[in-house]
Amino acid sequence: MTMTRRQLVAAIPTAALAANLPRGARAEDGRKVVTFWFGQANSDGQAALRNDLVEAFNASQDKYLLQMEVKGAAVNNLLKVALVAGNGPDIVQTAGPAYLTAIANAGQVLPLDDFAEKYKWKDRFLAPLLNTSVYGGKLYALPRDYESMHLFYNKELFKQNGWKLPSNRQEMEQIADAAIAKGIIPFGAGNADWKGVNEWLMTVFFNNVAGPDNVRKALSGELPWTAPPFVEAVELSKAWYNKGYFGKNYFSLTIEQSFLQVVNGKAAMALSGTWSFGTKSYGMSKPDTVMDVAPTPSLGSAVSGPLVHLACGATLSIAKTSQNAEGAAAVFEFMLTRKFYEAMNRDWPGKWALPVKDLPPEMLSGIGYPLFEKTIANLHEAFSKGQYGFTTWTFWPGATNSYLIEGIEQVWLNKITPDAYLTRLQTLFSQEAKEGKVPPLPPRTA
Amino acid sequence: MWLFALPALLINVCIILVPAVLTFTAAFFIWDGVGTPVWAGLTNFQNMVADPVFWSALTNNFIWTAIFLTVPVCLALVMAAALLMAPKARIVVQSIIFLPRIIAVAVTGRIFQGMIFSPATGIVAWLNEHGFSISDPLADPDRSLYAVAAVDIWHWWGFLAVVFLAAMRQISVDQIEAARLDGAGFFALFRYVLLPGISPTLTLMLILTVIWSFQVFEFIFIVTRGGPAYGSEVLATFAYRHAFFEGDVGHAAAAACVMSLFGLCATAVYLRLQITDDAQST
Numbered sequence: 001m002t003m004t005r006r007q008l009v010a011a012i013p014t015a016a017l018a019a020n021l022p023r024g025a026r027a028e029d030g031r032k033v034v035t036f037w038f039g040q041a042n043s044d045g046q047a048a049l050r051n052d053l054v055e056a057f058n059a060s061q062d063k064y065l066l067q068m069e070v071k072g073a074a075v076n077n078l079l080k081v082a083l084v085a086g087n088g089p090d091i092v093q094t095a096g097p098a099y100l101t102a103i104a105n106a107g108q109v110l111p112l113d114d115f116a117e118k119y120k121w122k123d124r125f126l127a128p129l130l131n132t133s134v135y136g137g138k139l140y141a142l143p144r145d146y147e148s149m150h151l152f153y154n155k156e157l158f159k160q161n162g163w164k165l166p167s168n169r170q171e172m173e174q175i176a177d178a179a180i181a182k183g184i185i186p187f188g189a190g191n192a193d194w195k196g197v198n199e200w201l202m203t204v205f206f207n208n209v210a211g212p213d214n215v216r217k218a219l220s221g222e223l224p225w226t227a228p229p230f231v232e233a234v235e236l237s238k239a240w241y242n243k244g245y246f247g248k249n250y251f252s253l254t255i256e257q258s259f260l261q262v263v264n265g266k267a268a269m270a271l272s273g274t275w276s277f278g279t280k281s282y283g284m285s286k287p288d289t290v291m292d293v294a295p296t297p298s299l300g301s302a303v304s305g306p307l308v309h310l311a312c313g314a315t316l317s318i319a320k321t322s323q324n325a326e327g328a329a330a331v332f333e334f335m336l337t338r339k340f341y342e343a344m345n346r347d348w349p350g351k352w353a354l355p356v357k358d359l360p361p362e363m364l365s366g367i368g369y370p371l372f373e374k375t376i377a378n379l380h381e382a383f384s385k386g387q388y389g390f391t392t393w394t395f396w397p398g399a400t401n402s403y404l405i406e407g408i409e410q411v412w413l414n415k416i417t418p419d420a421y422l423t424r425l426q427t428l429f430s431q432e433a434k435e436g437k438v439p440p441l442p443p444r445t446a
Numbered sequence: 447m448w449l450f451a452l453p454a455l456l457i458n459v460c461i462i463l464v465p466a467v468l469t470f471t472a473a474f475f476i477w478d479g480v481g482t483p484v485w486a487g488l489t490n491f492q493n494m495v496a497d498p499v500f501w502s503a504l505t506n507n508f509i510w511t512a513i514f515l516t517v518p519v520c521l522a523l524v525m526a527a528a529l530l531m532a533p534k535a536r537i538v539v540q541s542i543i544f545l546p547r548i549i550a551v552a553v554t555g556r557i558f559q560g561m562i563f564s565p566a567t568g569i570v571a572w573l574n575e576h577g578f579s580i581s582d583p584l585a586d587p588d589r590s591l592y593a594v595a596a597v598d599i600w601h602w603w604g605f606l607a608v609v610f611l612a613a614m615r616q617i618s619v620d621q622i623e624a625a626r627l628d629g630a631g632f633f634a635l636f637r638y639v640l641l642p643g644i645s646p647t648l649t650l651m652l653i654l655t656v657i658w659s660f661q662v663f664e665f666i667f668i669v670t671r672g673g674p675a676y677g678s679e680v681l682a683t684f685a686y687r688h689a690f691f692e693g694d695v696g697h698a699a700a701a702a703c704v705m706s707l708f709g710l711c712a713t714a715v716y717l718r719l720q721i722t723d724d725a726q727s728t
Contacts, residue, residue, distance in 0.1 A: 251585035
């Protein structure tokens with residue numbers, strides 16, 4: 001049959017569309033393809049994803065072929081657009097429950113209850129983290145990791161100056177003032193490459209000053225964000241910023257530059273998250289590291305001791321339009337194997353610390369990273385016992401969280417008052433609570 | 447003739463008119479970008495005008511427009527006139543001043559952020575080490591907009607100079623020679639011969655500058671993301687933040703409508719000038 005030029009022109013878009021159709025696609029060897037978009041990953045992370053996840057999964061069975069694309073920082077935006085267009089990946093990874101809420105409410109991901117039943121996921125995951133993905137009694141995602149803010153500090157610098165690990169606000173401020181007097185920056189901090197650093201700090205201030213119980217009440221709508229404990233938290237953050245506790249270049253330094261100030265002894269401490277373990281340039285996995293880490297100390301009378309903060313840095317779901325939900329679930333099940341857990345945490349620490357009961361943190365004792373091992377063990381224990389605060393990126397709804405990040409800069413730079421900031425925060429939160437956009441809170445006890 | 451225009455028309459309808467109509471429509475709905483849109487009437491516009499950040503973003507757009515209607519235009523006009531007078535240097539200088547235009551925006555942004563303004567790794571750091579007390583302008587909410595504008599001017603003015611030079615080269619050599627014979631110096635020649643000679647090009651570039659200034663996004667998003675403390679926020683970053691970080695597509699669409707309104711005004715002025723010009727020439 002011959003084809004006219006007109007028919008040929010008409011066939012081009014059809015062929016192009018067909019070539020781009022991934023749904024239910026099969027690889028050359030007949031395996032069903034499972035697609036997965038990942039967000040940001042440094043070179044170590046990309047190598048770990050390729051070797052420990054994609055190749056290892058594909059070698060472990062012959063029914064499914066996992067195909068992963070690293071999409072970069074814009075993955076959340078790309079994902080939303082793709083899901084609405086019915087053209088997203090089979091495995092939907094979001095940056096945590098706050099991002100999942102809109103997607104789950106819109107019915108863009110499948111309830112996982114049948115798979116959870118089949119693979120006993122509800123018995124295996126730590127309840128506080130699994131419950132962050134339960135909407136209307138249905139499970140829509142699995143938590144990929146657990147995270148928390150921590151106090152990282154240069155133990156050699158502390159030793160040289162006779163400083164002890166602070167356990168309360170007074171001790172913390174004494175060390176900070178002493179550091180400034182010696183020309184040392186108290187806290188290495190910078191948000192030039194990621195404004196989210198603001199919320200890392202505000203997570204500590206809200207929880208460690210106002211206390212997790214007050215934060216829980218506010219997230220439940222029982223206490224307004226304008227209440228005195230939160231005013232105190234914001235005022236303390238402003239006082240610390242204005243006293244120069246975060247250095248003069250907070251808005252100019254990147255996360256890595258500011259953390260390296262601590263490693264190099266130019267700064268004493270850093271309030272950062274467990275993801276910091278994954279950056280090799282910090283040298284924290286080396287036996288001779290100058291760094292040490294501890295849960296964040298109490299900064300107010302409402303908090304009796306050191307605190308960790310419940311965070312789920314990423315969730316994993318299956319797209320509503322996926323033609324290969326079984327394959328996606330098989331990938332999740334593979335992630336729960338001991339082999340994967342050990343390999344991924346060895347090659348990319350802090351990114352894939354699955355909160356699963358039968359993957360106890362003791363399993364990491366062989367990876368040669370004592371600081372990471374002890375931190376994960378502490379987190380596992382704290383989360384199991386229900387002793388934790390709440391991170392803004394896991395439990396605050398989108399618009400409120402965005403303002404929390406942007407507006408606090410106005411407070412620190414004296415453009416608005418703490419009261420004005422909290423009033424606006426409360427207005428946004430009330431509106432989002434009314435619209436059902438607040439992520440679910442886990443029960444207080446595990 | 448309609449058949450001849452059909453392919454271009456179809457493309458324009460699909461990739462410009464349809465998204466524009468959808469954006470305008472979205473401004474009247476509450477929509478998080480993934481769920482079902484809910485009719486909201488003028489709520490998004492009411493919320494927008496009640497938000498002080500919207501007004502500071504709009505003000506920043508006006509400041510940006512004023513900067514780009516003057517600084518790069520003046521620089522480019524002077525350079526174009528100088529190059530017209532010095533033909534031997536033309537190729538080399540044009541290549542040098544045009545170079546920033548062909549460097550990717552992201553690269554230019556990172557160069558200025560990391561190698562010039564950074565107090566850790568940039569020229570600012572070097573100056574501080576050598577006794578000059580200079581802070582990073584990108585970290586100051588009162589100066590960050592101007593600092594980003596400086597980056598964009600560096601990227602933009604060479605292109606303008608090349609456009610103006612091309613227009614000046616269309617002016618009759620006899621006219622320029624006659625002015626010189628009459629004793630006109632550089633500034634008289636510039637004022638009475640070159641500027642009037644390129645006025646259609648100049649007008650077009652000024653109108654386009656107004657339109658582009660209300661759409662400015664890339665440099666600000668890459669270098670400061672509208673901060674700190676909304677210091678460099680413009681309408682485009684305001685809309686982007688609402689759409690993609692706050693899940694409020696309707697609010698973002700309302701801001702996009704305001705951006706388009708200013709673009710439409712500038713286009714209307716340009717069309718009006720063209721009609722007047724056509725009437726005068728006939």
